[in-house]
Amino acid sequence: MAGRPQPNAEPQHFRRQFVTQIDWLTSECDFLVAPTAPITAAPISNRRDDYGRNAWMNTGIFDLTSQPSIPIPCGFTSAVLPIGSMITGRWLEDRTVLRFAHAVEQATTRHRATPIL
Numbered sequence: 001m002a003g004r005p006q007p008n009a010e011p012q013h014f015r016r017q018f019v020t021q022i023d024w025l026t027s028e029c030d031f032l033v034a035p036t037a038p039i040t041a042a043p044i045s046n047r048r049d050d051y052g053r054n055a056w057m058n059t060g061i062f063d064l065t066s067q068p069s070i071p072i073p074c075g076f077t078s079a080v081l082p083i084g085s086m087i088t089g090r091w092l093e094d095r096t097v098l099r100f101a102h103a104v105e106q107a108t109t110r111h112r113a114t115p116i117l
Contacts, residue, residue: 004008018078030089037059059071
């Protein structure tokens with residue numbers, strides 16, 4: 001079976017390309033900060049069929065790159081559902097990411113906010 005591609009060759013190729021791009025990006029900046037999800041939180045009773053597939057997209061991608069990331073709270077939607085940001089740092093710089101997240105929490109009050117129900 002020489003010459004036949006392995007079943008997981010294409011995903012591994014994508015992963016390597018993506019890791020290279022993220023490495024370049026984090027060489028240009030100390031942190032990446034993005035929403036934890038590309039969609040807002042939704043009550044279970046109102047979730048679209050594709051909610052589960054879309055909700056993890058911004059956070060799960062860093063499982064591929066093995067980069068340290070931490071979510072931090074940012075507030076609430078008009079429907080009083082949580083909004084968060086994800087801080088991601090350079091590979092093997094977990095402590096730096098934790099220090100930055102701590103500094104953000106010390107400089108803001110978002111992590112102490114409670115929704116008005």
